[in-house]
Amino acid sequence: KKKVSFTKEQQALMKVIIDAYNKHQIPQDVAKKLLQDKYSTEENFLLLTEMATSQVQVLVEFTKNIPGFLSLDREDQIALLKGSAVEAMFLRSAQALNKKMPIGHTEVLEERIRKSGISEEFIKPMFNFYKSIGELHMVLEEQALLTTITILTPDRPYVKDQPAVERLQETALDLLRKMCVLHHPQEPQYFARLLGRLTELRTLSHYHAEMLASWRVNDHKFTPLLCEIWDVQ
Numbered sequence: 516k517k518k519v520s521f522t523k524e525q526q527a528l529m530k531v532i533i534d535a536y537n538k539h540q541i542p543q544d545v546a547k548k549l550l551q552d553k554y555s556t557e558e559n560f561l562l563l564t565e566m567a568t569s570q571v572q573v574l575v576e577f578t579k580n581i582p583g584f585l586s587l588d589r590e591d592q593i594a595l596l597k598g599s600a601v602e603a604m605f606l607r608s609a610q611a612l613n614k615k616m617p618i619g620h621t622e623v624l625e626e627r628i629r630k631s632g633i634s635e636e637f638i639k640p641m642f643n644f645y646k647s648i649g650e651l652h653m654v655l656e657e658q659a660l661l662t663t664i665t666i667l668t669p670d671r672p673y674v675k676d677q678p679a680v681e682r683l684q685e686t687a688l689d690l691l692r693k694m695c696v697l698h699h700p701q702e703p704q705y706f707a708r709l710l711g712r713l714t715e716l717r718t719l720s721h722y723h724a725e726m727l728a729s730w731r732v733n734d735h736k737f738t739p740l741l742c743e744i745w746d747v748q
């Protein structure tokens with residue numbers, strides 16, 4: 516069994532990221548609504564819009580707790596949030612669908628997504644991704660670090676000081692690599708598989724842009740926060 520040791524800094528970093536990840540969960544009232552409200556296409560879309568809005572709020576709060584993030588240039592902070600929001604939300608909803616939810620919520624959420632007016636061409640890749648994330652059986656530390664690494668992607672549009680973001684991302688990558696060895700000693704390629712999911716996330720964010728456009732065409736209403744993070748309306 517491979518010995519894995521963490522430096523004091525890495526232990527501190529992991530604690531901060533895990534606390535932030537646990538602290539910023541989708542509020543229970545939003546999750547509860549999934550079970551209660553009606554099942555019409557409109558009702559499903561409204562619920563998902565509310566859930567997406569709360570996911571963005573949770574994402575912003577989580578990001579602010581990433582060590583070093585608030586020391587970045589202010590405009591770069593915005594560029595990183597806007598550039599990573601969809602990918603971080605796909606990761607967060609994948610984790611919610613794969614286990615986080617109390618029994619029965621997962622099927623209900625899946626059903627509402629399928630019956631919310633999203634065309635089949637987006638539903639398929641979305642659920643393939645959710646399944647591929649589920650099959651990884653990530654521990655909480657890995658989920659939180661993968662989300663952190665996604666947010667700290669240096670080559671997002673309009674990021675000015677990329678090296679500063681690279682330095683933060685590399686710290687999280689070093690930690691994730693060790694976490695993978697610790698939690699998946701039998702799978703030497705596990706870390707590479709996790710990073711492979713990030714490539715799939717980029718593809719999904721293109722689908723997401725098309726979903727947004729098709730919702731707009733069908734005159735679906737978004738919340739001000741969703742309009743701001745994705746520059747719509």
Ligand SMILES: Cc1cccc(C)c1Nc1c(-c2c(F)cccc2F)nc2cccc(C)n12
Nearest residue numbers: 560563564566567570604605608628723737741
């Ligand atoms: C909350 C949710 C969960 C799973 C699937 C979907 C379609 C949603 N809902 C939305 C998403 C979205 C997301 F929040 C996470 C993952 C992928 C996403 F498409 N993005 C948006 C943008 C405008 C309106 C909505 C309803 N919406």
